[in-house]
Structures are given as C-alpha cells and as structure tokens.
Amino acid sequence: MRGSLRRGERRRAAIFLNLTEKRCFQCGGVKPLEEFTHDKRKISGAGTYCSDCDRERSKAYYRANRERILERAAAKRGPQPERHCSECGVELEGRKRVTCGTSKCREQRFRRLHPAEYAERERRKTERRRETRRLARERADTSLAARPR
Numbered sequence: 181m182r183g184s185l186r187r188g189e190r191r192r193a194a195i196f197l198n199l200t201e202k203r204c205f206q207c208g209g210v211k212p213l214e215e216f217t218h219d220k221r222k223i224s225g226a227g228t229y230c231s232d233c234d235r236e237r238s239k240a241y242y243r244a245n246r247e248r249i250l251e252r253a254a255a256k257r258g259p260q261p262e263r264h265c266s267e268c269g270v271e272l273e274g275r276k277r278v279t280c281g282t283s284k285c286r287e288q289r290f291r292r293l294h295p296a297e298y299a300e301r302e303r304r305k306t307e308r309r310r311e312t313r314r315l316a317r318e319r320a321d322t323s324l325a326a327r328p329r
C-alpha cells in the first residue's frame with residue numbers, strides 16, 4: 181500500500197520502533213544514532229550524515245568556499261578600528277598591535293611602562309661605557325710610558 185503512512189505517522193512510527201541505528205546518506209554506512217550529527221527537527225534527533233562524513237563535508241565546503249566564508253566573516257565583524265603606534269601615533273598596518281615596531285618607539289614604550297627597569301638598564305650601559313673609556317685611557321697611558329723619551 182503505497183503512501184499509506186503519512187509524514188507525521190511515519191515519524192511516530194520511528195519513535196515506536198525505538199530506532200537506534202541509521203543509514204548515512206553520504207557513505208551509506210549503518211551506524212548508531214550517537215554517531216550522527218544532531219538535528220532537532222528530525223524525530224530521531226540524528227542528522228542526515230554521520231559525524232565522520234559531516235566533518236569531511238564541512239572541510240570540503242570550506243575548501244571550496246574559503247574566500248567567500250572569510251569575506252562574510254570580515255563583513256560581519258565590520259570595519260576594524262584604526263590602530264596607531266602608542267608612541268609616535270603612526271597608523272599601524274598588518275599584524276602590528278602596539279607600536280610601529282621601530283627600535284625608537286619600542287624603547288620609548290619600555291621606558292614609559294617600566295621606568296625602573298629602564299633606569300637600571302641605562303645605568304648599566306653608562307657604567308659599561310665608563311669602564312671601556314677607562315681601559316682605553318690606561319692602554320694609552322702605558323703606551324705613552326713605553327715610548328722612549
């Protein structure tokens with residue numbers, strides 16, 4: 181008797197039969213309902229494809245529509261606010277987030293945010309410079325002393 185069960189009746193029959201397995205529309209494998217995607221609209225609660233196939237389908241879809249998907253996501257995010265270097269104020273491009281990346285701006289930011297560390301570093305730098313000068317002077321003195329009068 182063709183069409184003896186209408187759509188609603190078929191659904192009720194599915195519950196009545198206590199279905200636990202389903203055939204995947206993609207790979208044709210019969211698998212337990214838990215191995216399917218979820219679809220609340222379906223009476224069994226299982227989607228058309230098994231999870232494995234669904235994963236493959238999503239990947240394939242993404243590969244085929246990558247550009248469009250990314251474009252839409254960007255449109256949804258809306259225009260990104262302009263970012264500027266926190267030190268010199270120049271507009272930032274690409275992946276730069278804080279400073280424009282020049283050593284001058286990086287240095288300046290470090291000095292502003294970590295004044296103590298900056299002072300300590302500068303102090304050591306000056307010390308090293310002084311030491312270098314002292315050594316140079318000593319060398320000059322000894323070479324002067326070694327010169328025949």
Ligand SMILES: [Zn+2]
Pocket residue numbers: 204205206207208209229230231232233234
């Ligand atoms: Zn499948």
Ligand SMILES: [Zn+2]
Pocket residue numbers: 265266267268269270279280281282285
């Ligand atoms: Zn800068």
